[in-house]
Amino acid sequence: MQQFQQKTDITIKNSFLQTQFIDWRTQPKSFKTYPKFFRRYHLDEFEELKFIKDFGKITDKKVYGNEEVVLRVTPSAGGLYPCEIYIQIRGIKNLLSGVYHYEPLNDSLTLIHELSNDGLEYYFETDSKKFIFLISNVYFRTSWKYENRAIRYLLLDTGHQLGAICSALKKEAIPFDFSFNFNKKRLNEAFGFEEQEFFQGAILVDNGKDTKYQNLRERLVTVSSTDYFIKNPFLEEFSKLLENLIFDEIKPLHLLDDMDKKCIQRSIDKRRSIRAFEKKPITKEEFDFLTKDIFERSKSLGIEVFFINNNVKNLELGVYKNVNLISKGDFKGLSTRLAFNQKLGESSCFTLIFTSKKESNLFQDYIISGFLAHIINLRATSLDIGCSGIGAFFDDECQRNLKTTNNILYLQAVGR
Template structure:
């Protein structure tokens, strides 16, 4: 397909799973060939080890930290605050710091494996603002999320762009939760809420950051004091450093990224969420968040279910927005009829647990859950819509885990058959399960 023909919708259509497509290509890979999931800049760059007793450091660390190391099939898996499809972790984080006490003004790469920041660019009269919010300067943080797409396309091939965008949204969700801690602990970020930005000059930034075709910016999150001041674009290009130990290009993915990076998103008024979590318990939830591997088929209470749904209805702090419809297929919620709900309104009754298990490519967690959820959308910008779906997914993990309810993302499902169950023409972006 020529790049001009690839839109988000065409990409989505071309990467649908069906019973036949999964039988024909079950995605088996040789695990020993997995590309590395950590990016390192060369050793001569200056590094700052993050100290968790420093609230600024802990704020940055909490956006991406490793929270569990476990041995799996002879290799050591390093699981993080953010979940990731297949634990492949395509996302990277960069942060520009300006006027942050104790830190040089500059652009840093977050080196996750060593919990440190690598200073890759020192600011003079230039900065990232000119690509994101021209004519303004931010004293504070500008976070960028990027995807090293081969980490995911190695396994999921063309469908991997979906997972890159969803993972990126989850990562943004981890940022937003990280804010809670320093806000409580320090006056630094006093009244400095976080704002997510999806519409900005991503292609120019990819060039300036020296990403070649191997890594691409998906989103930005800013937190700080905004000033009316023009900041120059970066005066030098940052050298290319590969985010994997080896790389295989995929033109279809690169074209899809480019097309969905320039399309404008729908717009909304900026509103901050009012999340009322008890801070210390929430902090522990962020550190202990995990994906469920098996449910015991227990019911959850209606009160807990409604509380979780309320958190999903809270505003997402961004002006670039795509509306997501949430369908819940309820299997085990005390006091609620089994059936299909849109938000919390009943559409049809019935026990659909076997069906949702089948639709999610025969995954038992989608059958044994208390609720299997599906996020659908009729978006303008696919890249934004998928990231908003991932962001909501992160909220769902945290709100459920906060109540002791397990959760998992589900990226693999039979697209068209799921739409039939939901009785919708909107694209099915993401599935999720919660339960005990």
């Protein structure tokens, strides 16, 4: 696994070679759409299912020249949105029990398979579930721009997507379990992905029934998730490895328990990535609220979080490992340098750096880092504090300055 980290690092040396020009006109389509003749249901027709809109709905629009770009509930590296969501639903009145594809563009579900004595539970080796939410990656959407480094962004985007699903479920007080160890290989085949798309993770909601189901009785129709496709052997190798990897079990994390339904909904609807900070400070109380339980939980999940304090009042300036100050001083310049010279680094109140030990489960650590970053993003939004994920950073400079051999996974700038 470690080779996937090494082969995708950005170092001072190799950054000079990365001068590729991006022609945005060639960006592949970022929405998968099943043909018109598939049966569709608008989520507004089902009170019990409206929360699904919070997984990926459009929350803003931007115009660049003649192009209109839509922004969603989830952030995404480069705004490329590689995640698709499939949902198996049982026992909702006036809705066929089936496997659906979620379409964020029109807040609807497309029925792609009607269930009888078969079900996705078979691939999870579990009994009947009310909902199975599955996240896939359409890798070319991201490799189109980021080439091999796309593997990192796919994992981080998946973590954010999990965060968005969990926050919507939390808001509705629906208990759930994470699942990463299902039969991904067989499911990828059953969904007709043809190696262009692959499953990463799932969230299960129980229905208290112990019925067992057969494997899907037919292979689902193959529908292309982009308008064109360029194969990438490195990404294919990555997806094959993912199919066979055993992840650690993750228990529900209870990270939004102190926010009520209205507050979570407001954060979901208003979350954005900040483009520039005004360099105003935040208080220590705000810092504590933003990072509540994050250091503790991440440690228990094998993630080591460092942060650089640039502008939190009543907290000593410097570099911290978890909550311990390891280097005193003003490190604003360093924050920017580490963040691939992006000003977000130094103008933030603090910049988090998610890392994990070399021997740990690298891919899962990326997903968890994206997930935790998403929770922080929602918490920050509730205080009208800005936030942005930073996927472009110097791996070697981060390691050197943090005096760690850990893999560097993700940076997150937070401030106002």
